[in-house]
Amino acid sequence: MTKKMMTGALLERGTLVLVEDDPDIRLMVADIFRGAGFKTHAFAYGQEGVEGVDRHRPEVVVVDLGLPDIDGFEVTRRIRNISNAYILILTASSHEMDTILALEAGADDYVTKPFRPRELRYRVEALLRRPRLRTDTTNLTGSSLDPQPAEDPAQEPADQAPYYLEHNGLQLHVATRTVRVDGRELVQLTASEFDLLHSFLVNGRVVQTKEDLAQGLRGGQGTDSLGRIQDDQVIQVHIANLRKKLGETAANPRWVETVHGFGYRLAAPMEDKD
Structure with a gap:
């Protein structure tokens, strides 16, 4: 077996x-x-x-x-x-x-x-080594190079219990690896962007360093000093791209908050900011 x-x-x-x-x-x-x-x-x-x-x-x-x-x-x-x-x-x-x-x-x-x-x-x-629930590599909007209607990301597979994470109007659907914001479908995230967002939602207000996030993307494996510099740059760009797609800025974060000198964490619930 x-x-x-x-x-x-x-x-x-x-x-x-x-x-x-x-x-x-x-x-x-x-x-x-x-x-x-x-x-x-x-x-x-x-x-x-x-x-x-x-x-x-x-x-x-x-x-x-x-x-x-x-x-x-x-x-x-x-x-x-x-x-x-x-x-x-x-x-x-x-x-x-x-x-x-x-x-x-x-x-x-x-x-x-x-x-x-x-x-x-x-x-x-x-x-x-990254955990991936979706293993097919078909067209993100269909089954070939010709675009086809996309499935509703709110629908989880029939044989799986619904599992999604929610924060400040964002829903991350784990099984389908899709994201909705305020009830509408979000543009497709890359695998790395999705994994980073998932990490923030799972860890909440706990601060994660760039090294923490890079290790998460690598499946927990460490690297040397040269690799850490490269990883820091990769994480910075992924975070910037993720924010752009989410429609937020570092100055006014709704989901990804920068903790200067330390790293990143999930932004506070909107009701806590009032």
């Missing part, structure tokens, strides 16, 4: 799509993940990668920013429109703006070139 369950979990998380135009890096990265047990599909062009995601429905996508047809930012946006797979960016740039743009496009994490194979595997494994 245990062996069967382990095999099933491996199959469920065993598909990875790589989009990288440099043949040497593409071969190296593909070999890294195939050696780690992933069923890996590699593509040299951005549009091929988008179509590969739609066809293979991977759990993780690794995208290089510098592609010959369309850049990695646009590839990430297109993938995010059709898939809820985790997206890891490969970038040769150390510019903060490139990181911000990649995360704003829908990426979950990034690795700067040159990188060590162990670091790359670690980042992907960290993404996969």
